[in-house]
Each structure stands twice: as C-alpha cells, then as structure tokens.
Amino acid sequence: xxxxxxxxxxxxxxxxxxxxxxxxxxxxxxxxxxxxxxxxxxxxxxxxxxxxxxxxxxxxxxxxxxxxxxxxxxxxxxxxxxxxxxxxxxxxxxxxxxxxxxxxxxxxxxxxxxxxxxxxxxxxxxxxxxxxxxxxxxxxxxxxxxxxxxxxxxxxxxxxxxxxxxxxxxxxxxxxxxxxxxxxxxxxxxxxxxxxxxxxxxxxxxxxxxxxxxxxxxxxxxxxxxxxxxxxxxxxxxxxxxxxxxxxxxxxxxxxxxxxxxxxxxxxxxxxxxxxxxxxxxxxxxxxxxxxxxxxxxxxxxxxxxxxxxxxxxxxxxxxxxxxxxxxxxxxxxxxxxxxxxxxxxxxxxxxxxxxxxxxxxxxxxxxxxxxxxxxxxxxxxxxxxxxxxxxxxxxxxxxxxxxxxx
Numbered sequence: 001x002x003x004x005x006x007x008x009x010x011x012x013x014x015x016x017x018x019x020x021x022x023x024x025x026x027x028x029x030x031x032x033x034x035x036x037x038x039x040x041x042x043x044x045x046x047x048x049x050x051x052x053x054x055x056x057x058x059x060x061x062x063x064x065x066x067x068x069x070x071x072x073x074x075x076x077x078x079x080x081x082x083x084x085x086x087x088x089x090x091x092x093x094x095x096x097x098x099x100x101x102x103x104x105x106x107x108x109x110x111x112x113x114x115x116x117x118x119x120x121x122x123x124x125x126x127x128x129x130x131x132x133x134x135x136x137x138x139x140x141x142x143x144x145x146x147x148x149x150x151x152x153x154x155x156x157x158x159x160x161x162x163x164x165x166x167x168x169x170x171x172x173x174x175x176x177x178x179x180x181x182x183x184x185x186x187x188x189x190x191x192x193x194x195x196x197x198x199x200x201x202x203x204x205x206x207x208x209x210x211x212x213x214x215x216x217x218x219x220x221x222x223x224x225x226x227x228x229x230x231x232x233x234x235x236x237x238x239x240x241x242x243x244x245x246x247x248x249x250x251x252x253x254x255x256x257x258x259x260x261x262x263x264x265x266x267x268x269x270x271x272x273x274x275x276x277x278x279x280x281x282x283x284x285x286x287x288x289x290x291x292x293x294x295x296x297x298x299x300x301x302x303x304x305x306x307x308x309x310x311x312x313x314x315x316x317x318x319x320x321x322x323x324x325x326x327x328x329x330x331x332x333x334x335x336x337x338x339x340x341x342x343x344x345x346x347x348x349x350x351x352x353x354x355x356x357x358x359x360x361x362x363x364x365x366x367x368x369x370x371x372x373x374x375x376x377x378x379x380x381x382x383x384x385x386x387x388x389x390x391x392x393x394x395x396x397x398x399x400x401x402x403x404x405x406x407x
Contacts, residue, residue, distance in 0.1 A: 001017075001018040001040060001041045001042075001043060001368075001392075001395055001396075001397075002015060002016070002017050002018070002040045002041070002042045002043070003015065003016040003017075003018070003043045003045055003050070003370075003372075003392075004029060004042060004043065004044050004045060005029045005031075005044060005045045005046060005047050006029075006045030006047070006048055006049070006050040006372060007047065007048070007049050007050060008026075008049075008050045008051075008359075008362040009049070009050070009051065009332070009359040009362065009378060010049050010332075010375075010376075010377045010378045012028065013028070013029040013047060014026050014027060014028055014029050015027050015028075015029050016050070016362075016368075017040075018368040018392075018395040019395075020395070021367060021368055021394040021395035021396075022365055022366065022367055022368055022395070023362065023363065023364055023365060023366050023367075023368055024364070025364070026362075026363075026364065043390070043397065045372050045390075048372040048373055048374050048375070048388070048390075049372065049373045049374070049375050049377075049378060049381055050362060050370055050371075050372055051335060051339050051361070051362075051370065051371050051373065051378070052339040052340045052343065052360070052361030052362065052366075052369060052370060052371070053112055053113065053114040053115065053339065053369040053370055053371045053391060053392070053393065054111075054112045054113040054114070054115070054312035054313070054316075054338055054339050054342075054371065055113070055114075055115035055116075055294060055295075055312075055338070055339060055340070055341070055342025055343045055345075055346065056108060056113050056115070056116050056117070056295070056296045056297055056312055056315075056342065057115075057116075057117040057240075057270045057294035057295065057296050057342040057345050057346060058117065058119075058242050058270040058271075058272055058294070058295075058296025058297070058298055059108075059116060059117070059118050059119070059296050059297050059298065059299075059300065060118070060119045060121075060298060060299050060300070060302065060304070061101045061104055061105060061116075061118040061119070061120075061133075061134050061137065061300070062097070062101065062118070062119060062120050062121050062130035062131075062133060062134055063086055063090060063121065063130075063299060063300075063302040063303055063304065064100050064101060064103075064104040064299075064300040064301070064302055064308075065093060065100065065300070065301050065302050065303070066100065066103060066104040066107060066300045066301055066308070066310060067095070067100065067103045067104070067107075068093060068094050068095060068100070069094065070301075070306070071306075073305070073306050074089070074303075075303060075304055075305070079181070079182065079185075079186060079213060080155075080186070082303075082304050083154050083155050085303050085304070086121075086154075086302070086303040086304060087123075087125050087126075087155075089303050090126075090303060097129065097130065097133040098132075098133045098136050098137075100133075101133045101134055101136070101137045102136070102137045102140055102141075104137075104300050104310060105137045105138075105140075105141055105145065105147070106141065106404055107310040108145075108310045108311075108312075109141060109144050109145050109391065109393075109398060109399055109404060110310075110391070110399040110402045110403055110404050111310055111311040111312065111313065111389065111391075111399075111402060112311075112312060112313065112371035112373075112389055112391050112399075113145065113310075113312050114144065114145045114146065114369050114391065114393040114398070115145065115146050115342060115343055115346055115369070116145055116146070116147045116148070117147075117148040117150060117177065117209070117270075117296070117342075117345070117346060118134050118138075118147060118148070118149055118150065119150045119152040119154075119179065120133075120134045120135075120149050120150060120151060120152055120170065120175065121152055121154040121155075122151055122152060122153060122154075122163070122166045122167050122170055123153065123154060123155040123160060123163055123166070124155075124160045124161075124162050124163060124166070125155075127166050128166060128169060128170060128173070131149065131151065131170045131173070131175065134147075134149050135149060135173070135174060143393075143396075143398070144393055144398040144399070144404065145393060145398075146346070146393075148176050148177055148346060149170075149174065149175045149176060149177070150175065150176075150177035150178070150179045150209055151167045151170040151171055151175040151177070151178055151179055151200075152179035152181070152211075153167060153179060153180065153181060154181065156181065156182075156186045156187045156193075157180070157187055157192075157193050157196050157197070158187040158188075158189055158192060158193060159186070159187060164196055164200075167200060168200055168204075171200060171203075171204040171206060172204075175206070176206050176207065177206055177207045177208070177209050178197055178198075178200050178201040178204070178206050178207070178208050178209070179197070179208075179209050179210070179211065180193060180194065180197040180208065180209075180210040180211065181210065181211040181212075181213075182211065182212065182213055182214050182222070183210075183222050183225065184214055184218050184221065184222050185213070185214045185215075185218060190221070190222055190225055191225070194225055194226065194229055197210070198229045198233060198235070201235070201238075202233055202235070207238045207239065207240065208226075208230075208235065208238060208239045208240070209239075209240040209241075209242055209270070210222075210226055210239075210240070210241055210242065211242050211243060212241055212242065212243050212244040212246075212247075213243055213246075214246060215246050215249075216246050216249050216250050217250060218246075219244060219246040219247055219250075220247065220250050220254060220258065223241065223244070223247065223258060226239065226241070226267075227261050227262075227265060227267065230265050230267060231265060236265050236266045237265075237266035237348045238348075239265070239267045239268070240267070240268045240269070240270050240294075240345060241262075241267060241268070241269050241270070242269075242270040242271075242296075243270075243271070243272070243274070244269060244281075245271070245274055245276050245278075245280055245281075246278070247281065248278065248279040248280045248281045248282075249278040249279055255281075259281075259285065259286065259289050259291065260289065262289070262291050263289045263290045263291050266292070266348070267291070268291065268292035268293070268294065268344075268345045269281065269286060269291055269292070269293050269294070270293075270294045270295070270296055270342075270345065271293065271294075271295060271296070271319070272295070272296050272297065272298040272315070273295065273315060273318040273319040273321075273322045273323075274322065275322055276322075280322070280323060283319075283323055283325075283330075283333065283334070283337065283356075284330070284333070284356050287333070287337075287353050287354065287355060287356060287358075288354070288355060288356075290352060290354060291352075292341065292344045292345050292348075292352045292353075293337050293341045293353070294337065294341045294342030294344075294345040295312065295315055295316065295319055295334075295337050295338040295341065295342055296315070296342070297309075297310070297312065297315050311385065312338050313338075313373070313381070313382065313385050314385055315338065316334050316335050316337075316338040316382050317382050317383065317385060319334045319337065319338065320334040320382060328377065328378075328379045329356055329357060330356055331378070331379040331382055332359070332378045332379060333353075333356040333357075333358075334382070335378050335381075335382055336353055336358060336359060336360070337353070339361060339371075340353065340358075340360045340361045341353055343361070343369075367394065368392055368393075368394060368395040369392065369393050369394065370391075370392040371389060371390070371391050371392070372389065372390040372391075372392075373386070373388070373389055374386045374388035374389075387401065387402050388401065389401065389402060
C-alpha cells in the first residue's frame with residue numbers, strides 16, 4: 001500500500017509506503033506525482049494527520065451495553081456493590097452477551113482502536129461465560145485488531161470458593177493476562193491473593209495486571225507486595241498496575257520512591273483518566289522516569305457506569321482534561337499515551353515513551369497500525385474529535401468513516 005499526503009503527528013506532508021504490514025519508506029509528498037509501483041494500492045490521505053492507531057489497555061468488554069437502549073444506573077457504591085449490580089442484571093440485557101461484546105469491539109475498531117486488552121470477569125456466577133464471549137469477539141475480528149484477554153477475578157479470589165479453578169481454566173483456554181484486584185481491601189488477605197495471582201501467572205507464563213482502587217497507604221502497601229513478587233519471580237516487564245490513582249495522594253517522597261521502583265522493575269501503569277478529588281500521578285514525571293503509561297476506557301455504558309462510547313480519541317481528551325493539560329506538547333503527549341503508550345504495554349519489545357516530546361509509531365520498520373484523522377494539529381483533533389477517520393491495521397484498511405470495511 002502507498003498512503004499519499006498524510007502528516008505524521010501533524011508535521012510536513014509525506015507519502016508512506018507499506019510492505020508486508022510494515023512501514024518500508026517515507027518520502028516527502030509531491031502533489032501530482034504518480035507511484036512508480038503500479039501494483040500498489042494507493043490511499044489518498046487528503047492531508048490528514050497520521051498517528052499510531054489507538055491502544056485501549058483497560059476495557060471491560062464483558063459487561064458492555066453499547067448498542068442497547070439507555071438504562072437507568074442502579075449500581076451501589078463500592079466495588080462489591082457494583083459487582084453485585086452487574087451480577088444481578090447482565091443476563092437480562094436485550095441482546096446476548098456475545099452479540100454485545102462483538103458490537104462493542106467493532107465500534108472500537110471503527111473509531112481507531114486496533115490494540116485491546118480486555119478484562120473477562122470470571123467468578124462462580126458467570127464461570128467462563130464472559131470469557132467465552134470476549135474470546136469469540138477476539139476470534140471474529142482477528143484480522144482487524146489485536147486483542148488480549150485478562151482472566152479477571154472481579155469478585156475477588158478468596159470470597160467465593162472455586163474462583164481460582166475457573167481462572168486457571170481460562171488460562172488454559174487462551175487468556176494471556178492474569179488479573180488481580182484490591183488484595184487488601186476486597187479479599188483482606190493480600191499475601192494469599194497475590195500468591196494465587198503470581199502463581200498462576202508464573203505457571204502459564206502470562207502477564208499480571210492488578211486493579212488497585214485501595215486508598216492511600218493501603219494502596220502503597222499492596223503495591224510494595226506486588227513489587228516484591230515481581231522482583232522475586234523475575235517478572236520485570238510483565239506487571240501492570242491499573243487505576244492506582246491513590247498512589248498520588250501519599251507523601252511526595254513515598255510517591256517518588258514508588259515511581260523509582262516501578263521504573264526499575266518495568267511495572268507499567270494503565271489509567272482510565274478518572275475525575276478524582278485528589279492528586280493523580282504526573283504524566284510527564286511517569287514518562288520521564290521510564291514507566292510505560294497506557295490508557296483505557298474502562299466500562300462501556302455498562303452496569304457499573306453510564307459512561308463510555310468506544311472512542312479512545314474521546315478518552316484522550318478526558319486524559320488531557322483531568323490532568324489539566326493546556327500546552328500543545330502535553331496534549332500531544334496524551335495522544336502518544338493513548339496510542340503508542342498502550343502498545344508498549346502489550347508488546348514490551350516496543351520502545352517506551354521517554355519524554356513529552358516523543359512522537360513514535362511512524363518510523364521505518366514500524367508495524368503499519370495507523371489512524372488518519374482530520375485536524376489542523378494533533379491538539380485540535382483531540383479537542384474536535386471528528387468522524388473523518390481511516391483505520392489501518394497491519395497494512396490493511398479495516399475501517400473508514402467509522403464503518404468497518406472488507407479491505
């Protein structure tokens with residue numbers, strides 16, 4: 001494929017040649033010049049921005065209500081109350097879970113997301129039903145997006161006997177990430193909780209991703225235990241903390257020490273850009289420390305929250321807004337996190353962002369996973385969140401104007 005007249009990260013117009021799914025050549029765009037390679041498929045970018053495609057590394061496809069009638073939110077406060085709300089209602093939806101998950105993933109791809117790490121809730125209520133629905137969507141859209149599935153104990157590991165058995169079954173069937181959640185606050189036995197999480201991860205050689213909603217010093221304690229196991233098991237570069245927003249509310253010295261340890265162990269951070277009342281991790285400081293930072297949408301208009309629209313460009317706006325970013329460089333950095341940052345969590349062989357000026361993903365040899373967006377600048381595209389988009393995965397156009405293609 002030859003992509004003509006696009007502006008990588010808003011810079012000078014170029015033509016991008018793609019061979020075998022990777023960027024083979026980049027040359028200045030010269031209007032009116034025809035390709036010498038007549039066999040190439042030519043895509044006119046019309047001067048649009050070219051960015052790496054989006055990476056949603058924290059999404060709960062298994063609880064989605066995208067495409068269904070809007071429903072009054074009935075969730076109770078707290079993780080357990082919200083979990084019970086989901087448990088009491090997810091089977092009552094107008095469409096089957098398999099249909100809903102597929103529809104949601106399709107809409108995500110159409111909006112520009114081609115890398116996804118999705119949670120699949122596994123407990124004694126749903127057993128493997130939610131995992132199987134996410135697996136079916138992954139297989140259906142395998143040519144349009146890369147999907148990782150996390151075996152996730154949303155209801156804890158210890159509160160309901162039998163949960164660990166179903167989690168292990170999902171790892172046997174293709175889950176590639178082992179999840180954990182609030183080791184202290186939910187299960188109230190952090191050592192046993194983390195022993196199971198890291199034990200299964202080590203046994204099946206998969207990554208770990210820990211949901212951490214715990215407050216202040218409790219979150220700090222859980223994080224220190226996670227770091228101990230990461231170091232002891234040699235799992236550097238295979239562990240992610242999700243949420244962990246309270247780690248910014250402890251003392252500056254304690255936060256700085258955690259950041260230093262996360263960097264040394266290559267422990268990444270996945271955020272959903274929540275509107276919290278306290279301090280959040282500083283995005284620039286995390287990046288400069290060498291920590292892989294990724295972004296996700298969390299729920300998709302589900303039984304936990306009425307928010308979520310399958311659009312990571314909207315979530316990039318939210319990341320910039322909740323962190324109070326105004327300068328163009330920092331808003332573009334938010335876009336780099338929403339695209340390349342998450343990609344480096346899913347594929348640790350990719351170079352992580354190291355500063356707020358890094359604009360990766362469009363160099364020679366990079367995989368051709370791109371999104372073309374209308375906009376004067378990257379910042380304006382984040383602010384306007386327009387619908388003029390073309391999505392490319394592995395060198396193939398997979399969506400255009402928010403509709404999947406057969407390309």
